[in-house]
Structures are given as C-alpha cells and as structure tokens.
Amino acid sequence: MTRMNRRTLLKTAGSVAGMAAASSVIGTPLIAQERSLKIGSYGGYFENSFKEFVYPAFTEATGIAVESVTQPNSTDWLVTMTQATQAGNVPADLSLYARDTMIKASRIGGLLAPLNTKAMPATSNLDPYFVFEDTTGPIGVGAMSWFSAMVINPEEVEAPTSWAEFWDSSKFEASLGLSKNFNSQFLDIIAATFFEGEATFATKDGIMALIEKAAEIKPNVALWWSAESQMEQSMKNGDVIGGQYYLDVSNLMALDGFPIKPIFPKEGNPQDYGSWCLSSISDKGDEAAEFINFSSDPATQALMSRKIGTAPLVAQSKTDLTDDEFAFVSGTPSIKPAYEAYLDYETFIKESWDKMLAGA
Numbered sequence: 001m002t003r004m005n006r007r008t009l010l011k012t013a014g015s016v017a018g019m020a021a022a023s024s025v026i027g028t029p030l031i032a033q034e035r036s037l038k039i040g041s042y043g044g045y046f047e048n049s050f051k052e053f054v055y056p057a058f059t060e061a062t063g064i065a066v067e068s069v070t071q072p073n074s075t076d077w078l079v080t081m082t083q084a085t086q087a088g089n090v091p092a093d094l095s096l097y098a099r100d101t102m103i104k105a106s107r108i109g110g111l112l113a114p115l116n117t118k119a120m121p122a123t124s125n126l127d128p129y130f131v132f133e134d135t136t137g138p139i140g141v142g143a144m145s146w147f148s149a150m151v152i153n154p155e156e157v158e159a160p161t162s163w164a165e166f167w168d169s170s171k172f173e174a175s176l177g178l179s180k181n182f183n184s185q186f187l188d189i190i191a192a193t194f195f196e197g198e199a200t201f202a203t204k205d206g207i208m209a210l211i212e213k214a215a216e217i218k219p220n221v222a223l224w225w226s227a228e229s230q231m232e233q234s235m236k237n238g239d240v241i242g243g244q245y246y247l248d249v250s251n252l253m254a255l256d257g258f259p260i261k262p263i264f265p266k267e268g269n270p271q272d273y274g275s276w277c278l279s280s281i282s283d284k285g286d287e288a289a290e291f292i293n294f295s296s297d298p299a300t301q302a303l304m305s306r307k308i309g310t311a312p313l314v315a316q317s318k319t320d321l322t323d324d325e326f327a328f329v330s331g332t333p334s335i336k337p338a339y340e341a342y343l344d345y346e347t348f349i350k351e352s353w354d355k356m357l358a359g360a
Contacts, residue, residue, distance in 0.1 A: 035064045037287040040071035040092035046308060053307045058294050064287050074101035074274075078111075085111055085281055093282040094291060096143060096274040099132065100339045105277070106134040113278040114139060119289040122296035125314045129336065132275060140275030141292050144301070144310035147247040147330065148185060149262040149269040156241040159263050163193040166242065172220040177231045177243035180224040182353035185270035186244060188337045190214055192267045201341035207349055215356045224357065235260045248309050251328050268333035273313065305329050 039055070041047045047070055055066040069092040071077045078101050084091050097105065105111045114137035117123055123131060123141055130142030150166075152159055157171060166172055178186055187210045191200040194213055200206040222240050225231040232249070234240045236258050247269070250262040262269075276295065278288045294300055301312035302319040311330035312319060319326075342349065 035062075035287055036067060037064055037094065037284050037291060038067040038069050038090070038092045039291065040069040040077070040095035042073070042096065043070040049308045053303060054295075054300065057300070057303070058291060061294060062290050064290060066291075069095075071095055074098040077101075078105055081105075081111060081279065082108065085279065088281065090279050090282050093279055093284040094276050094288050095279070097140060097277045098272065098274055099140075099337075100343060102132055102140045102275055102277060103339060103343060106132075106139060111280055112136075112139040113280045113282065113285065115141060115278060115292065116285065116289055117141070119286070120293040120296060122293045125296055125298055125301075125318055127313070130273065130275070130313050140277045141296065142313040143274045143276050143295055144304050144308070145271050145273035145313055145330075146311055147269050147271050147334070148244055149247040149250060149331075150265055151235065151243055151245045151250050151260050151262050153235065153238065153241040153259045154261040155259045156238070159261065160242075160265055162265050163189050163267050166220060167217050169220055172242060174220065174222045175241045176217070176221045177223040177225055177234050177240035177245070178217075178221055179231075179244060180226045180357065182350045183342050184244070185272075185335070185337050186214065187211070187349075187353075188270050188335050189244070189267070191338070192335045198336060198338045198341070201338040201345070204345065204348060207341070207345060208352060211349075211352050211356050214353075247311075247331070248329055262331075264331040264333070266333075268335045269331065270337055271311070271334035272337065 039050075041050050047068060051068050055068065059065060071080075071092065074097050077095060078097070080091060081095065102112075117131065117138050120141065126142055131138050132140040150160065150163060160166065166176060178184075188198070190210050190213050191197050195206070195209065200210060223230060223234050223243075225234070228246070228249070231240070231243065231245050232253065235245070235253070238259070245260075245262075247262050250260050253260045276288075276292050278285060282288070296314075298312070298314045298318040299320075301314050302321050304310050305312050305321060305325065309329055312321070316326045316330070
C-alpha cells in the first residue's frame with residue numbers, strides 16, 4: 001500500500017503560485033497524438049501518481065494522450081475556470097470538483113457541459129449518488145472519495161459502537177479531539193446519530209438543534225483542532241484518546257506504531273468525494289467520456305486505491321481489493337454531508353457554530 005497523506009497532497013495544490021495551471025504531457029506513442037485530453041487534478045504526489053499509474057494505462061487502452069494540468073483546490077479552480085470560460089480558454093477539458101464546488105458551478109451556469117453517460121457504461125458500477133445532475137443533465141461523475149472517521153486510542157478505551165458514546169463524560173471527559181471548522185462534517189455526524197440525517201439541515205431550527213447538541217459535547221473535548229498536525233500530535237502524545245480524524249492518515253499512523261484506531265460505528269463516517277467535470281467550451285467530449293468510463297471501471301478504482309490512497313466509489317466486491325486494502329481507505333456505512341445546506345446557510349451555520357464554541 002502506498003504510504004501517503006492525501007490531504008497534504010491536496011493542500012500542496014493550493015500553494016501553486018497564483019492561479020496559473022502548470023501542465024505536462026504524459027509520454028505516449030506517436031499514434032496517440034491525434035487524440036488528446038487535458039485533465040486537471042490536485043498537484044504534488046496526487047497528480048504524480050495519476051501521471052505514473054492512471055494516465056499511461058488509459059493511453060494504452062484508448063490511444064488518447066493525456067496532458068496533465070495542475071489545479072489548486074476546487075474553490076480557487078472554480079474562479080480560474082469561470083474567468084477562463086469568459087475569455088474562451090480551456091485550461092483543462094476535465095477537472096476535479098468537490099461536490100459543493102460542483103453545486104456552485106451549476107448555480108452559476110454555463111461552466112460545465114452535460115455528460116453523455118450512455119457513452120460511459122462503466123458508470124453503472126457507481127452508486128447513482130455519485131452521478132450529479134442539474135437541470136442540464138449529468139454534469140459530474142465521481143472520481144474517487146475519502147473518509148474522515150471516528151478514531152480512538154485502543155490502549156485507553158474500548159471501541160464505541162456509536163458516535164453517541166462520545167457524549168458520555170464517564171468515558172470521554174476532556175479527552176476528545178474535534179475539528180474547529182463549522183463545515184468539518186461533525187454536524188453531519190450529529191444529524192445521523194441523533195436526528196433525521198441530512199433532512200435536519202432543511203431549516204434554521206433544525207440547524208440550531210444540531211449546534212445545541214454539539215454544545216453538549218464541549219465538556220468532553222480537550223482539543224478543537226484547526227490544523228491536522230494538532231490532532232495528530234495529540235493522539236501520539238495521549239493528550240486525547242478519541243475524536244474525528246482522517247481515515248487514511250489514521251491507518252498510516254497505526255502502521256507506524258502509534259496508538260490510534262479508526263472505527264466505523266453503526267451510523268457510519270462522513271464520506272467526501274471529487275467528480276470529473278467537463279468544461280462547457282471543451283471540444284473533447286468524446287475523449288472525456290472515454291476517460292470517465294475508464295476511471296469508473298472497478299479495476300481503475302482499485303488501482304487508485306492502491307497507488308493514490310483514495311476510497312473506491314464501487315463496491316469492494318466488484319474489485320480485487322483485499323479486506324485489508326479496502327479497510328485502509330474505506331468502510332461502511334457512510335454519512336453523506338449536507339452540501340447544499342452548507343452553501344444555502346453558510347453564514348448562519350458559521351456564525352452559530354462560532355458562537356457555540358465561544359460559549360455565547
């Protein structure tokens with residue numbers, strides 16, 4: 001299993017100077033030069049792994065050359081693509097968008113082209129949730145995913161079966177580490193554990209009920225972390241014995257001998273994902289369809305899990321991933337974040353969350 005920190009890699013892309021997209025052409029046979037595709041992905045190790053393992057396999061299978069384009073995080077990339085579309089430029093034919101950014105692009109309109117899923121039969125392997133549609137049709141197909149997870153120090157506490165146990169002060173008083181960010185998906189965990197899931201976010205009253213429940217856990221929280229390194233160090237030091245952290249990093253820490261164990265409780269863990277989206281002014285729709293079809297194949301999903309450390313968007317049974325390989329990057333059940341609510345009520349949620357943390 002490739003040892004890597006996916007979030008560090010994603011953040012590497014955010015440090016790309018300005019908004020310029022650095023690109024490089026993957027070496028391909030001359031016969032492939034007649035057909036090509038510019039594909040954007042997060043930089044650093046993440047992009048390098050695509051260039052080393054995924055793109056060459058795609059070119060070998062289809063004869064389509066890939067030009068790799070380094071894109072920053074989805075939010076900044078949306079700004080770049082909006083400006084480029086207005087100028088009539090195509091920095092990348094296909095790009096990776098987080099679901100919330102994809103929703104933003106849909107609401108802006110005119111940035112993403114509808115995808116011909118009939119030309120992508122392998123997308124039938126994906127849960128329909130990962131094929132995002134708006135009024136124009138399908139505009140995003142899931143590429144890969146990642147989880148944040150319940151974590152514990154197995155030397156200090158027995159594995160909980162439910163997130164609700166974190167509210168038990170007899171077990172976890174002043175010993176948990178949770179993210180300080182309002183959109184870190186802890187509210188989604190609360191919604192899945194104590195309320196009606198995503199539907200709870202439909203009203204401000206529902207959102208306030210979630211935040212009030214979050215306030216009840218404050219006596220058990222030793223660390224509200226804003227940087228991943230804070231939670232990592234606190235788990236290593238034993239300053240906290242449980243909390244919410246990233247699945248792949250937790251497994252890497254465990255392999256290095258640190259006392260941390262990720263758990264999938266009965267409510268599940270939050271699952272986030274990125275989607276392939278086609279620029280509205282790209283003329284590479286056919287090539288894009290071939291790549292998305294290739295990406296959706298269970299064999300490619302397994303390849304990305306092994307070489308990039310991402311969770312597959314297809315059932316384990318459709319891949320050749322072993323139980324250990326699958327558990328390293330994924331698990332069940334999953335909690336789907338309330339993406340649209342975080343956009344629609346962003347200011348309200350953030351202000352209410354910050355007031356809760358401040359004790360107001």
